[in-house]
Amino acid sequence: MIDRVLRLYPAGYRSAYGEEIADVHREMTTGLPRAARLRADADLAGHALRVRLRLDSASPGGRFFALAAPFALAVAAVADGLVLTRWYEGLVRSPAPAWLQLTHTDALWGLHQLFAALVCVGAVVALSGRWVPGVSVAACGLLGEAVQGALAPEVTNGSPFAPAMALLTLATVLACPVDRRPDWELSALAGTVAAVGWFPVVALDTGVFGVTTDYDAWPVLVLAAASVTVALRRRSSGVRETGAAAVAALPLVTGALTWAHYAPWPFVGLLLVLPLAGALTAGVRAVRRRR
Template identity: 65%
Template sequence: MSDLLVRLYPAEYRAAYGQEIVDVHREMTADLPRPARLRADADLVAHALRVRLGLDSASPAGRFFALAAPFALAAGAVGSGLHLTRWYTGLVLSPAPVWVQLSTMDGPWALSLLLSLLVCVGAVIALTGGWVLGVGVAVCGLLGRAALWSAAVPVPGEGALAPVAAALLTAAVVLACPADRRGDRPLSAAAGAMAAAGWFPVVVVDAGAYTGAFGVTTDYGAWPMLVLTFTGAAVALRSRSSGLRELGAMAVASPPLVAYAYTDVWGDPWPALGILLLLPVMATATVVCEAVRRRR
C-alpha cells in the first residue's frame, strides 16, 4: 500500500525521498490496528497532495497560507459574530415578547444562526490551541452556510452570491494551511485580537449605545476591514518585512468582511470596492515605512 501511495508525490520528490517515506510509513503502521492504519494512510495522501500542489510547509505558498489561515478564521468569526449579535440585538430591542419572536422564527433562519455559531465557536477553539477540532467545527459551519445560501434560502437582508463565495474561499484558505504550521501562537493571538477589535465596536453601535465608536464610523461595513488592514501592517512592521506578503495574506483572509460590507449596503458594490482599496494603500504605506526605517 505504501508503494502505491507514494506514487501520488511528484516524480522529483519521489525520487529524492520516496524510499525513505515508504520505510518510515511501514515502520509506523506495522503494529497499528486497521482504523489507525487507515488514518496514517490518509495523512500520507494528504501530504502527497500538498507537495504536489505546492502547499507543504517548505514551499512559499504553504508559508503564505500558514500566515493567512488564522486571520481567515478570525474574519469568518467576525462576519458570523455580527450576524448573530445583530439578530440578538433586534430580539432584545423589539417590543414583541422574546418567546413570540422565537416561536415565529422559520427553520432556515434558525439554521443560519446555528451555522454562524459553529463558525464562531470553531474559530475560538482553533485560535486558543485546539486547531484541528476548531477548524473542523468552523469549516462545517462555513460549508453549511454556503450550502444554505446556494440553495436560495431567503435569509433576510443578505444576498446569496457574496456569502457563498466568502464561505467557500475562507474554508479553502484555512484548509490550505500546512499541518506542521497550524496553531502558531503569536499569529493566533494577533488574529484573536483583530477579531475582537473588529467585532466589538460594531456591536456597540448596533445596540445604539454609541454612534461612531472610537471615532470611526461603522457605516458600509468598513470598520472590520480597517482593523484587518492595520493588523496586517502591524504584523509586517513587527517582522521587519516590506509588508507585501502580510497584506497579501490579509487580502486572502478578507472575503468574509468584504461579503459583510457588500450585504450591509444591500448589494451596492461601490462601498465594498472602496474598502478593498485599503489593502494596497496600506501596503504602500508599509513599504515606505520599512524603507525609511532601514535607512536610519
C-alpha cells in the same frame, strides 16, 4: 496501499524521497489497528497532495496560507458574530416575549444562526490553541453556510457571493500546512482582530453613539492594521502579509458590496485599504533601513 499513496507525490519528489517515506511509514504503522493505519495513510496522502499543489510548509504557497488561515478564521468569526449579535438585538428589542419568538423562528433562519454559532465557537477554540478541533467545528459551520447560501439565498440577503466566500474561507483555513499551524503570537493577534473588529460594530449598532459603521468597513481596517503589525515584526516587505489579509478580507469586502446595493464607491474604498496598508509597511521599512 503505500505504493498507491506514493503515486500522489510529484515524480521528482517521489524518486528522491519515496523509498525513505515508504520505509518510515511502514515502520510507524506496523502493529497498529486498522483504523489507525487508515488515518496514517490519509495523513500521508494529504501531505502528498500538499506537495503536488505546492502547499507544503517548505513552499511559498504553504507559508502564505499559514499566515492567511488564522486571519480568515478571525474574519469569519467577526462576520458570524455580527449575525448572532444582530439577531439577539432584534430578539431583545421586540415587544413579543423571547420564548414566543424562539418557538416561531423560521427553520432556515434557525439553521443560519446555528452555522454562525459553529463558526464562532470553532474560531475561538482554534485561536485559543486547539487548532484541529476548532477548525473542525468551524469547517462544519462554513460548509453549512455555503450549502444554505446556495439553496436558500434569502438567509444571506440574497448575496450571490456568500456561498463562494464561505468556501474560500474554508479552503484558506484547510490549506494551512500541518507543521505551520499558527503559534500563540499569531493566534493572539488574529483573536485580537476578531474581538476589535466585532465589538465596536456591535456597540455602534445600538445607536448610542450616533454614528454607524456603514458597509462594515471597520473590521477591514483592523485587519489591515494587523497585516502591517505582522510585516513590521517580521521585518518583511509586507507583500505576503498584505496578500494574506486580502484573501482573509474578501468575505467582508463582498459583503460590503451587497450591503451597499452594488454601489461602486464603498467597494472601491475598501479595496484600497489593504494596498495602502502595504504601502505604509514599505514606507516604514524604508525609513528603518536609512537609520
